[in-house]
Amino acid sequence: MITELLVFLFRFLILILVQVVVLNNVQFSGFINPFVYIMFIMMLPVRMPKTFLLLAAFLTGLVVDVFSNTMGMHAAACVFMAYVRPTVLRIMAPRDGYETESSPSVKELGFTWFLIYAAALTFIHHFILFYIEVFRFSEFFTTLLRVLLSSVATLLTIMISQYLFGKPINEK
Amino acid sequence: MRSLFLLLWRNNFTLLFLLLWAICFYLIIRNNNFQQVSVFNSTNKVTASVLEAVNYVKEYINLKENNASLARENARLKSLLPDAYYENGVVKTIVADSTRSQQYSFITSRVVNNSVNRRNNYLTLDKGSVHGVKKDMGVISSSGVVGIVKDVSEHYCTVMSVLHKNTRISTRFKNSNYFGSLVWDGSDSKIATLLEVPKHVKFNNGDSLVTTVYSTIFPEGVMVGIVRGSELKPGDNFYAIKVRLSTNFANLSHVYIVDNLLKSEQLGLEAQTLSTDDN
Numbered sequence: 001m002i003t004e005l006l007v008f009l010f011r012f013l014i015l016i017l018v019q020v021v022v023l024n025n026v027q028f029s030g031f032i033n034p035f036v037y038i039m040f041i042m043m044l045p046v047r048m049p050k051t052f053l054l055l056a057a058f059l060t061g062l063v064v065d066v067f068s069n070t071m072g073m074h075a076a077a078c079v080f081m082a083y084v085r086p087t088v089l090r091i092m093a094p095r096d097g098y099e100t101e102s103s104p105s106v107k108e109l110g111f112t113w114f115l116i117y118a119a120a121l122t123f124i125h126h127f128i129l130f131y132i133e134v135f136r137f138s139e140f141f142t143t144l145l146r147v148l149l150s151s152v153a154t155l156l157t158i159m160i161s162q163y164l165f166g167k168p169i170n171e172k
Numbered sequence: 173m174r175s176l177f178l179l180l181w182r183n184n185f186t187l188l189f190l191l192l193w194a195i196c197f198y199l200i201i202r203n204n205n206f207q208q209v210s211v212f213n214s215t216n217k218v219t220a221s222v223l224e225a226v227n228y229v230k231e232y233i234n235l236k237e238n239n240a241s242l243a244r245e246n247a248r249l250k251s252l253l254p255d256a257y258y259e260n261g262v263v264k265t266i267v268a269d270s271t272r273s274q275q276y277s278f279i280t281s282r283v284v285n286n287s288v289n290r291r292n293n294y295l296t297l298d299k300g301s302v303h304g305v306k307k308d309m310g311v312i313s314s315s316g317v318v319g320i321v322k323d324v325s326e327h328y329c330t331v332m333s334v335l336h337k338n339t340r341i342s343t344r345f346k347n348s349n350y351f352g353s354l355v356w357d358g359s360d361s362k363i364a365t366l367l368e369v370p371k372h373v374k375f376n377n378g379d380s381l382v383t384t385v386y387s388t389i390f391p392e393g394v395m396v397g398i399v400r401g402s403e404l405k406p407g408d409n410f411y412a413i414k415v416r417l418s419t420n421f422a423n424l425s426h427v428y429i430v431d432n433l434l435k436s437e438q439l440g441l442e443a444q445t446l447s448t449d450d451n
Contacts, residue, residue, distance in 0.1 A: 021226050024287070033289050050185045058192045065199075067219055068287070069294045069330065072199030079196060083189045132200065134291050134337075134358070142359060143291075 008044070012060070015040045020067040023157075032146075034153040035074075036161065037064055038125050041082055042118055045103040050086055057082035070133070077129035081121050088120050106162040118158050119151070126151045220328050223285040223296060231282075231425060238425050245314040276391050279303055279429040281311075284328070288361035288421045293335040295319060299429060300327040310389040310430040316418035317341060317396050318427050320389055329429075335361055335421055342387045343396045343415075346380040348373070354381075354396060354415065361421050364397065366413040371404055373411070381415060388435045 019037040026034065041057050048056075061075030068074070089098075092113065099108075106114045126147045134143050180187065231238070285296035299305050301324050311318040311331050319333035332339055335356050343366055344351035352369040366381065379399045385392040397415040404411050 020222065025226070025230070051188055054185070054188050054192060058196075061196075067222070069285075069296075070290070071203040072196040076193060076196035076200065079189060079192045083185075086185075130291075139358060 008040075011043070012040050016060070016063055016067075019064060024068055032149045032153045034150065034157045035064075035126070035129075036154060036157045038078065038081065038122065038154070039118075039158045039161065041078060041085070042121055042158075043103050043105055045101065046089060046098045047100060053082045053085065054079060073129060073132050076132055077125045080128045081125040084124055085121060088117065092117055106159075114162065115155075115159065119155055122151050122154050122158070123147070126154065220284065220296065224298070227282075227284045234423055234425060237423065241314060242426065248314075275432065275434050277431045277433060279305060279431060281427055281429055283424045283427060286333075286421070286424055288333075288335055291358045292337050293333045293361075293421070294322070295331040295333055295424065295427075297329050297331060297427065297429070298327065300325050300329050302326055304431065305329045305429055306431075308389065309432075310387075310391075311427050312390065312394050312430060313419050313424055313427045315395065315420065317383060317390060317394055318419055318421075318424065321429065333421060334364060334417065334419070341390070341396065342384045343381050344384045345373075345375055346382050346393075348375075351384045351386070352410075352413070362417055363400065364415045364417055366399075366415050367410060369411045369413060371409055371411060375399060375402075375413075377401060388432055388438055390430060391432075 015037045019035065023034050023036060037060065040060055041053075044053060044056060057078040058075055061078030062072075064074040065071050089104075094109070094113075102108050104114060104117055109117075130143050130147045130150070279299055281297040281299040283295050284298050285294075287293045287295075295311075295318070297305075297311070305321060305324050307321055307324055309321045311321060317334060319331040319336070319339060321329050322332045323330045334341060334354070335358075337356075337358070339356065341354040342351060343354045350369060350373045352366045354364050354366050356364045369375075377399050381396040381398065383390040383392060383394045383396060395418045397417040400414040400416045402411045402413040
């Protein structure tokens with residue numbers, strides 16, 4: 001239990017650092033900015049109490065906000081993402097349910113499953129984030145383009161990091 | 173009453189979600205409020221020191237380019253020194269010093285945090301209130317306008333860059349006095365739009381645009397960009413002119429904060445006029 005907690009804490013720190021130090025400085029053509037840190041929220045255990053999930057998402061978003069001068073925006077997007085996560089998990093549940101200690105990853109639930117799961121949550125997160133940032137509907141389609149392009153970039157980064165760092169957590 | 177509590181308890185997930193969203197939106201709105209002096213996030217000690225470490229590395233990567241740009245600027249400034257001029261006039265008018273007083277002073281500063289890919293972009297500079305930086309001062313670089321100081325802490329300040337939804341910069345043609353305001357539409361960090369130029373004004377692609385004297389924020393004649401093309405919608409009385417910005421926001425590292433020494437005098441006088449007008 002304690003080691004598991006440490007793994008999550010470690011993953012939190014690494015993802016936030018990568019986001020703030022590297023990815024926030026990456027600029028492809030002014031439209032695309034990958035937000036890989038949301039992988040932390042995606043990979044929290046399936047059986048985690050829902051309220052903790054919301055609070056963890058809020059905290060994650062807030063930390064990223066503080067580093068990128070966007071007070072509240074990432075937090076709002078993360079909280080919304082955490083709010084819909086249980087629904088997404090329920091819709092996508094395997095026939096015989098999730099294992100008690102499982103947490104979503106390519107290793108545990110397979111490539112296709114995780115790709116669909118991550119794509120849905122990434123799109124939801126980016127949609128909320130970019131529209132809050134713009135805060136008006138007059139640039140609707142430009143913003144939608146940003147959402148789509150950035151979602152693809154984020155998804156690509158997440159899938160790659162699944163293979164780079166996705167070692168099984170509970171190796172016994 | 174008991175069923176009410178039961179209802180609340182059963183929906184605690186949604187309630188907590190709504191509560192957290194309310195907090196988020198409170199933060200967003202408080203931070204968007206222009207008038208309010210807020211403790212801006214990247215000006216606090218912890219984040220600023222991390223960002224500064226990042227920038228330390230980035231500065232090394234761009235060192236060659238920065239040296240070149242600083243050298244260029246040195247050359248330009250040297251060319252402005254009296255030594256660089258050849259005196260070919262015979263009659264000299266002597267001007268007493270007291271008729272000219274300095275209006276602008278400049279504070280040099282390094283950019284420690286920067287972005288160009290959001291809809292609203294900010295920069296963080298490493299000068300703050302101890303160095304004399306105040307809210308609403310202008311920021312320029314050796315190549316053109318950069319933005320306006322938004323919040324100031326002891327050692328840092330944040331700058332609302334030209335690449336921001338709410339930044340409008342009063343801009344005129346270098347070769348005529350027609351002016352408009354420059355805004356950014358959020359798509360390309362190199363291109364902005366100049367609005368409110370009446371349709372009878374004649375201009376060509378490639379014309380230079382500079383700041384006007386009307387704003388108390390920037391000195392007059394700071395380079396803004398060049399005309400890239402224009403659009404006049406049928407029935408519209410004003411052009412929308414595409415402007416190629418002269419500042420490259422993607423690799424800014426050294427900038428100048430503009431201190432207008434006569435600003436308070438001008439604003440005070442204008443406020444006085446307006447208030448007597450009301451009576």
